[in-house]
Amino acid sequence: MSPDEQRPDGVLDAVEELLLGERPHLTRVQVSAQAGVPLADAEELWHQLGFPHHADDEVAFTEADVEALRLAHDLMSFGILSPESRAALVRTWGRSFARLADWQVALLAQVANSVPGANPAEQLTMLTAEVMPRLERLQSYVWRRHLASAGNRLIAVEDVTSPVVSLAVGFVDIVGFTSRSKTLPDGELVDWIEGFEDVASSIVLDHGGRVVKNIGDAVLFVADTPEDAVEIALAMTARGADDDDPFPAVRGGIAYGEVIARLGDVFGPTVNIAARLTSVARPGTVLIDSEAHAALLGDPGERDDDEDDAPEGPYRFRRVPRVSVKGYSRLEPWVVRRA
Template sequence: MARILLARRRGGPGGLHPHAAHDRRPQRAARERRRSSLSRPGHALASDLGRARPGHPREPRRASIRADARHAPRDVPRIRPFPAPRRAAPVRPGAHGLHRGHRALGHPGGADARASPGGRIADVDFESEGLLEGLEDERARKDRLRLLTELYEAGVSLDELRRAVAEERVALLPVEIELGGEQKYTGREVAERSGLGIEFLMRQRQALGLSRPPPTERAWTEDDLQAAIQIKKFLDAGLPQEGLLEVARVVGESMARIADATRELVGRALARPGDTERDLGLRLADATSVLLPMIGPRMEYVYRVHLREQLRNVVLSQENVAAGELPGSQEITVCFADLVGFTKLGEALPPEELGRVAGQLSEFALGIAEPPVRVVKTIGDAAMLAGPEPAGVVSAALGLVEATEGAGEDFPSIRSGVAFGNALEHAGDWYGWPVNVASRVTGVARPGSVVTTREVHDAAEEQFRWTPIGRRKLKGVREPVPLFRARLRDGPSRGPAAPGRRRRSS
């Protein structure tokens, strides 16, 4: 046991399981730790996680759930995220986060802590606690019992288990353990160690969309501390507090959407018919441990590419350089496109199908917009595009019409409004006259059409066929606005084709 504890404290040699040399008897194959492929049949933590060292004559011994060698091995995978149980200091009651670093210390104290002098945690009668109620299938009952036992021995309190069962989220607890970290700092301690003011630290956390715990509550992890230290470096480099808070809001909103999308993707990909809670929970935890380290480099790559593309379209005049300032408002072409009848469609379609339609619109917009035109945002049934040149934005809008027309008879029609003028870019969005007008023009456009203001028409008159549709009174605009419908000179616009749908008149 001393060898095991020492190996864990030092991190152990790379790639080796902490118990690899536990059994020194001859003719026993030590096990090397290896993550299984997520594409293998069965769940991701199958028994082939360990393998005999090459050339060894004997089959490797099977790993036990418990670290205690006195327990008979069982034909189940070793629960990699769950450490061997040991005593630990009490956790704060009612904690929702289950953190691997915290659980590594062992079972929390309090009324639920029942450990023998040797460190072994006594069994809990989960059935009498009512945590197996409602499970008629014997396999489902047995696997929930095993999972509850493993979670309890890993340090999850009985109250947390009761709450998870009541909320029908027992299968997600292993993932929470995989994602977590030990909540060992208070907000004041993080502020003191990072050099940030406590109020700014709290505002920064809130801007990211996270909860704002009391400054004296131990709700901060080592990752939180390191993030605060990085923020202090940004401040020391001369970046203003308010600017950092604005960026934090954008990052928080974007990360929340990314987390939502990846959660749905992984959940759908790994859920399998016939799973028990334990099957799915361990598979999700293992997938999280494999996939999570890939997210950071991937996001950095996308960030660099977007930043490079945007810098190529920034106009920085000599006057701006001499004045020591970046340009403020600039001329920009804005397009709003929305799906016709999307609200009524929502009354007839299930949410999953409605989400598929919205996702298809986003895919069309991202596929058609080519730099310097970019998709600013998509919101359900609408997309906003922007670019420096009117012709490029009008072409993208016509391409979006063509794409939706080729998507099948059941896909809603789209209409677009395009305007040109001075606007201000702020935190990844645009504000100003062309943004407001483009949105209003969309409201008067017919399905399958692209309607623009006179400024757009005059700037791109040679590239398209135009039909004047008269002056229209737009909400929020004082004077009636002359509008024009745009069409391609040589037939339909570009966009992915799909058979089986008659093209609407455009």
């Protein structure tokens, strides 16, 4: 490695060249002109992707940026990226990949600094050259696999043009997270949260659900049926109730009904109700709304029973008093547990 490459700026230049395929040699004005895309459109796209701002005369781009701008313009001309959907979709790309990139770079830097006696700069450059091509291929594989799964789910929907679908929505959050987090060193807190997310994600997937997102001390998931959602939540509360299991104590809330599915997220009253039920659930319990309760019983009508043992089914239910939470003054939840 040359003396220039051993300096921090030299290392960054070498890594940047490995990632982009060549040293930056174009300005944003040149990229726009070569791609045949108006500069205003290019700037809007880069802004939505979360890229840093560059002056007109700043050399910060490569031929890869020209090709990417052409591809984006082609997608818009094909109607794939309409003006209505482009901003939201591109922002989602930018946020998702920015978070992924931050984590991957931090991981590489950690590994580069952990080799005794080695030059961290040399290790970082070597790791970038060896790891990134493999990581890129793996990310492409994961993306295609998720595309296949999403396509299969779409085929099962009657109206593929509507973003409204019927799903069971569940929240599960950690009991006593705030107080516990104050007593843990930063490293242990990160390990604790990552352990929770890892186990929670596995439970959701093992029972046919899909993780929508992790929100600090909570996981939001969806399932095609209330049965699947209840199995997920009860599996987590059972793990949390086991003193020998490091999985933390949790509580859950489940609602069933129509949701708006958009860019991998879900919205609507059903999601809000699931969140509100979680906020009032007691530690180790799972609350469901009246729609989920009726679906689990196979009875769309109202039940007046305070307790329904459902001896022929896998669950028992107990009605709890109506609750008033933000946005919903008279929720009618049920505690669900295994028969």
